[in-house]
Amino acid sequence: MIHLCGPSLKPRVLRPIANPNSPFAGLLLADYGASVLRIDRPSHGAANPRTNDLLTRHKSSLCIDLKSPSSIQLLENLLREGKIDILIDPFRPGVLEKLGLGPEVCLQLNPRLIYARITGFRRAGKYSMMAGHDINYLSVGGGLSAMGRKGEAPYAPLNVIGDFAGGGAMLVMGILLALLVRNKTGKGQVVEANMVDGASYLFTYPRLNGAGGGGWGRKSLIWAGPRGTNLLDGGSPFYDTYETKDGEYMAVGCLEPQFYDDFIKLLQLKGPVPNRLSKKNWPELRNLFTDKFKSKSRKEWEQIFDGTDACVTPVKSFAELEAEDQEGFTKAPVELKDSPGKNAIAEIGLRPGQGGEGVLTEWCGWVKGREFGIKNSVCQAKEPKAKL
Numbered sequence: 001m002i003h004l005c006g007p008s009l010k011p012r013v014l015r016p017i018a019n020p021n022s023p024f025a026g027l028l029l030a031d032y033g034a035s036v037l038r039i040d041r042p043s044h045g046a047a048n049p050r051t052n053d054l055l056t057r058h059k060s061s062l063c064i065d066l067k068s069p070s071s072i073q074l075l076e077n078l079l080r081e082g083k084i085d086i087l088i089d090p091f092r093p094g095v096l097e098k099l100g101l102g103p104e105v106c107l108q109l110n111p112r113l114i115y116a117r118i119t120g121f122r123r124a125g126k127y128s129m130m131a132g133h134d135i136n137y138l139s140v141g142g143g144l145s146a147m148g149r150k151g152e153a154p155y156a157p158l159n160v161i162g163d164f165a166g167g168g169a170m171l172v173m174g175i176l177l178a179l180l181v182r183n184k185t186g187k188g189q190v191v192e193a194n195m196v197d198g199a200s201y202l203f204t205y206p207r208l209n210g211a212g213g214g215g216w217g218r219k220s221l222i223w224a225g226p227r228g229t230n231l232l233d234g235g236s237p238f239y240d241t242y243e244t245k246d247g248e249y250m251a252v253g254c255l256e257p258q259f260y261d262d263f264i265k266l267l268q269l270k271g272p273v274p275n276r277l278s279k280k281n282w283p284e285l286r287n288l289f290t291d292k293f294k295s296k297s298r299k300e301w302e303q304i305f306d307g308t309d310a311c312v313t314p315v316k317s318f319a320e321l322e323a324e325d326q327e328g329f330t331k332a333p334v335e336l337k338d339s340p341g342k343n344a345i346a347e348i349g350l351r352p353g354q355g356g357e358g359v360l361t362e363w364c365g366w367v368k369g370r371e372f373g374i375k376n377s378v379c380q381a382k383e384p385k386a387k388l
Contacts, residue, residue, distance in 0.1 A: 002039040002096075003059075004078070005029055005086035020159070021118055021167030021195065022090035023055035028172045029086070030058035031332055032341045037359045039064045039075075040352040042377045050349030058342055062356030063377050066099055070380035074372055075101065077381055079109040083363040086175055089117035093128060103190045113188040114178045118171045120162075120195050127196075134162035134195070141166075141200035142207065150228030150235060166198030206232075231255070237286035238263070238276060241315060248298035249315035250305075252289070263310040267292055353377055 003026040030036040040051065042063040051061070064071045078084060087106060089096050096102055103115040120137050121127035127140060135156040138144040143161065148154040174191040182188055200207075209223045222231045229235040238260055241249045254263040264273055269288055274281035293301065298314050305312040332341025356379065360366045368374065373382045 002064075002090075003029075003086075003088040004037045004039070004084050005034045005088075020053075020055065021163045021171070022088050023053050024164050024168030025088055025116070025118070025171045025175070026059060027055045027057065028168065029175075030342075032336070033339065034086075035359065035362070036060070037062055037356060038350065039066075041065075042352060050351050054349070056350035059350060060355030060359045061350050061352050062359070062379050063353040065378045065380075068378065068380060070383075071378060072100060073381040074379060076109060077371070078360070078364065079106055079113065081364045082110050082112065084110060084113060085179070086114045086116055088171070089115065091117075093119065093123050107188060107190075111187055112182060114175055114182065114191060115188065116171055116175050116178075116191040116193070118167055118193045118195075120167075122194050122196055123192060134159035137162040137166070137195040138199050141196040141203075143199050143203045146203065146206055146223075146227055146233065148227050150226070152228065154227065161202060162195040162199045166200075166202055167193065167195040170198035170201070235282070237282050237289055240286070240289075242289055242293035244293055244298040244301060245295060246297040246299075250293055250298060250301050251313050251315050252311065254311040259309050259311045262308055263312060266304055266308060266310050266312075353379075 003022065005026075026036045026038070036059040038056070038059055038061045040061045040063050042065060064075065066072065079087075103117075106115055107113055119128070120132045121130060121140070127136075135144065138147075138156060138161060139154075144154045144156065146154075147157060171191070171193040174193055178189050178191050206223055223233070224230065225235070227233060232239055234240055238252055238254050241251050243249055252263065254260040260276065267289070269292060273288070274284050276282070276285060296304075301312070302314050332343075334341070353374075357368055357372075357374070360372060360379075364371070366372055369382065371382055372379055374380075
């Protein structure tokens, strides 16, 4: 799926659909006011189906058959109008080029276009033409080696670091930087992102501190040992999670001495507490904390730690957050006072073709039956009438 995004104050984005990284990039732009048009495959058979992509709020859709010359002509006409700011290409290297929609062609049609493309692996190199997922991009980028408990295999932290943070969010950062450059030069450019480098960049701090027993940096007290034995990777008993009496969990993060002192005081342990500065005491401390937290429910521990500097908080589920605070749970991630983002409450699921015709009229003033037509739900360029 391609995403298209249009003019300056309300950027117009065109994006084809693929992995969640590019839908997430389109979502970030749409949530802050961009007019985002998804290019979807036409649906056949099912009556009025919704797309499986859940990242569609505030977007519109247009059905295009990328194998149809008249549909390709429609996209070329749309680019030639100069009303599109951003095109997001989520495919493997060479796919849009084979369709005649590569960056050279598109930038010739619209020199102000930001042609943004994202891949999983690097665009060139050993893995460039291989299929992959978040876990693969983390693995070859080094980050996965630092994640996991002591003595256990590395584990993938959902697909948040590669697909969303290292992929979609990094792509949007590149798009915004390209828009700033365009404000000075008047020219668009190609923006390339990949999830291997994006995720690896997010590991800059742990890598420079020797996380996972490697990296070009120095060893530090934070990551001096193997995976799962260090301060911030689950090795430390005062930076971890603990089960409560009712099967829930509390998160403990009292790194600084004054916060740790508050934690120990409120935990009300009996007898002397081993010195935490010695790693040999960490197993004993973990046992003490584990037993203590299991003596009370999560709610009881919340009442003890809420409002303190002990750095102890409940581990809440998304369902809890949604039930407690609908507005807060759906807030945009960054607050802009003069141009606020849209509320994240929106209908889930977009029907292929939904709203797309209106976007063509809004962007370009096109009229159905004149500049474009719909045949079997596919949008295509309208053949000009022959002159007599």
